[in-house]
Amino acid sequence: MTGNEFIIRQISVFSENRPGRLAAIAHALEEERVNIFAFSIAEASGFGVVRALVDRPERAHARLTEDGFNVAFTDVIAVRMRDEPGGLYEVARLLGDAGVNIEYSYAYSGPDGAVLILRVDRPEEAIEKIRGAGKELISSATFT
Amino acid sequence: MSHWNPRFEEMPAAELDRLQYRLAKTLAYRLYAFSPFYHARMREAGVHPDDVRSLEDVRKLPFMYKGDLRDNYPDRLFTVPHEELVRYHVSSGTTGKPTVVGYTEKDIELWTESLARALTSIGLSRGDVIQVSYGYGLFTGGLGLHYGAERIGATVLPTSVGNTERQIELMQDLEATAICCTPSYLLHIGEVAERMGINLGRDTSLRTGILGAEPWSEGMRRHIQEWLGIRAYDIYGTSELSGPMFTECAEQRGIHIWRDLALIEVIDPETGEALQPGERGELAITMLQKEALPICRYRIGDLSSVMVDDCPCGRAHPRIERITGRVDDMLIIRGINVFPSQIEHVLLGLPEVGEHFQIVVDRKGTLDDMLVRVEVRKEAFSDKIADLMAIQKRVADRLKSVLNVAVRVELVEPGSLPRFEGKAKRVIDRRVL
Numbered sequence: 001m002t003g004n005e006f007i008i009r010q011i012s013v014f015s016e017n018r019p020g021r022l023a024a025i026a027h028a029l030e031e032e033r034v035n036i037f038a039f040s041i042a043e044a045s046g047f048g049v050v051r052a053l054v055d056r057p058e059r060a061h062a063r064l065t066e067d068g069f070n071v072a073f074t075d076v077i078a079v080r081m082r083d084e085p086g087g088l089y090e091v092a093r094l095l096g097d098a099g100v101n102i103e104y105s106y107a108y109s110g111p112d113g114a115v116l117i118l119r120v121d122r123p124e125e126a127i128e129k130i131r132g133a134g135k136e137l138i139s140s141a142t143f144t
Numbered sequence: 145m146s147h148w149n150p151r152f153e154e155m156p157a158a159e160l161d162r163l164q165y166r167l168a169k170t171l172a173y174r175l176y177a178f179s180p181f182y183h184a185r186m187r188e189a190g191v192h193p194d195d196v197r198s199l200e201d202v203r204k205l206p207f208m209y210k211g212d213l214r215d216n217y218p219d220r221l222f223t224v225p226h227e228e229l230v231r232y233h234v235s236s237g238t239t240g241k242p243t244v245v246g247y248t249e250k251d252i253e254l255w256t257e258s259l260a261r262a263l264t265s266i267g268l269s270r271g272d273v274i275q276v277s278y279g280y281g282l283f284t285g286g287l288g289l290h291y292g293a294e295r296i297g298a299t300v301l302p303t304s305v306g307n308t309e310r311q312i313e314l315m316q317d318l319e320a321t322a323i324c325c326t327p328s329y330l331l332h333i334g335e336v337a338e339r340m341g342i343n344l345g346r347d348t349s350l351r352t353g354i355l356g357a358e359p360w361s362e363g364m365r366r367h368i369q370e371w372l373g374i375r376a377y378d379i380y381g382t383s384e385l386s387g388p389m390f391t392e393c394a395e396q397r398g399i400h401i402w403r404d405l406a407l408i409e410v411i412d413p414e415t416g417e418a419l420q421p422g423e424r425g426e427l428a429i430t431m432l433q434k435e436a437l438p439i440c441r442y443r444i445g446d447l448s449s450v451m452v453d454d455c456p457c458g459r460a461h462p463r464i465e466r467i468t469g470r471v472d473d474m475l476i477i478r479g480i481n482v483f484p485s486q487i488e489h490v491l492l493g494l495p496e497v498g499e500h501f502q503i504v505v506d507r508k509g510t511l512d513d514m515l516v517r518v519e520v521r522k523e524a525f526s527d528k529i530a531d532l533m534a535i536q537k538r539v540a541d542r543l544k545s546v547l548n549v550a551v552r553v554e555l556v557e558p559g560s561l562p563r564f565e566g567k568a569k570r571v572i573d574r575r576v577l
Contacts, residue, residue, distance in 0.1 A: 016555075070520055
């Protein structure tokens with residue numbers, strides 16, 4: 001874990017692939033008054049991983065652990081993209097040219113713009129390149 | 145290490161041979177005279193008690209089977225009048241219809257005696273507080289150990305099964321030094337204690353676990369001993385023998401079978417032929433002094449082997465290896481014999497997954513399909529799907545190499561598989577044959 005302000009703690013939750021599991025996670029977060037900014041589900045055979053950016057990751061982690069879930073913090077970065085054709089290309093090319101590998105990614109696009117959330121193999125380097133190119137990264141403080 | 149009953153525990157092998165022969169011959173006559181069922185079976189086999197002229201001749205006597213007890217439900221195998229009975233126990237019927245066992249006063253006495261010797265051989269005595277977390281009631285575990293523990297002058301804490309948090313509180317408050325339960329229930333107790341912020345080894349007086357009533361492995365013993373900081377001993381018995389009867393001594397080298405109480409044989413489950421010491425097969429047990437429900441060459445369905453080498457404890461009573469499975473627990477998957485204990489053993493060697501598991505067997509077309517569900521440990525959880533799939537593959541590969549049959553593995557959430565307070569039921573067989 002680094003002190004870099006652009007590294008965001010995402011919560012990742014192991015979930016069996018059966019009805020009701022997402023509801024159980026979401027309900028726990030509701031009860032803790034945890035707000036979800038972005039979220040994705042990755043699925044494999046029989047199980048999945050739910051990933052979310054939330055306003056209070058510690059709280060979410062504690063509650064889900066208490067409920068018996070396998071929960072981990074994962075470092076990700078969030079880049080603001082131009083919400084128009086070529087926005088994603090711009091960011092992806094930047095990282096590709098720098099030799100930074102994207103392990104997974106998800107995005108949201110709302111009234112205040114589009115945001116790409118990335119887990120990369122070398123986050124510090126990615127941050128440097130993105131900022132160097134004049135792109136805006138979202139700081140972890142934005143969420144709390 | 146002191147002996148509860150030095151006369152029998154220190155008896156030399158040659159003298160035990162003579163004693164066993166005498167008791168076995170008496171049993172044969174008793175059955176011939178008082179058991180219409182066994183009388184008929186002896187006639188069918190063309191054997192008369194007079195034919196038992198040596199200890200080896202016991203092998204001429206016909207076998208008894210679990211089905212015989214069920215077929216003669218509830219009491220047609222009893223050989224004493226009902227007014228001689230002081231108690232009934234009824235088996236849990238995990239593998240079929242329940243069976244009823246009756247006890248005379250002497251039956252209870254010898255059962256208690258057997259356990260008094262066993263508990264003493266572990267090192268327990270007056271001053272110990274023994275928590276009996278086996279079920280009390282129709283099941284033999286609770287009452288059997290209760291009587292045995294009282295007999296040696298220990299203090300019994302009869303918590304029975306269930307209400308685990310209260311069990312842990314009482315264990316702490318009353319300073320229990322030993323616990324008797326199934327290994328899976330002890331794991332459950334350990335998990336609940338951890339959630340309560342209690343480490344059994346550090347925060348309680350518990351030093352000894354006497355575990356049985358379901359098969360468990362050597363790996364599980366190591367896990368329990370390291371995790372909970374106690375010494376874990378194997379106990380063996382079933383209701384037909386009276387109940388839990390025999391345990392390991394402090395050496396933890398197999399379960400001593402008191403030769404004045406029981407004669408143990410290991411046979412080939414297919415042919416019924418005697419196997420050599422060290423060879424694994426089905427146990428056939430003769431209870432030499434049981435009165436109400438005599439048991440002769442009873443094929444109990446448990447798989448083990450007998451060890452006759454000297455135990456450092458000095459007792460000339462043979463030991464059986466831990467039960468590695470039951471003939472009727474055995475799953476046949478695509479023609480290959482699979483025992484749930486093998487799966488437990490594999491999982492204990494894989495730090496990424498927990499020790500609880502569930503087996504689901506189904507038939508896909510004409511092929512058997514076996515699915516093993518395991519819990520991913522917290523420490524092994526990775527946010528990356530590829531890492532999780534690698535765990536899944538590692539478990540499947542290891543299982544395949546041990547079982548010689550391909551297995552599908554499903555990763556499930558920690559704590560989601562059923563925990564068992566009594567006997568674990570880990571197999572769901574959905575095949576319609």
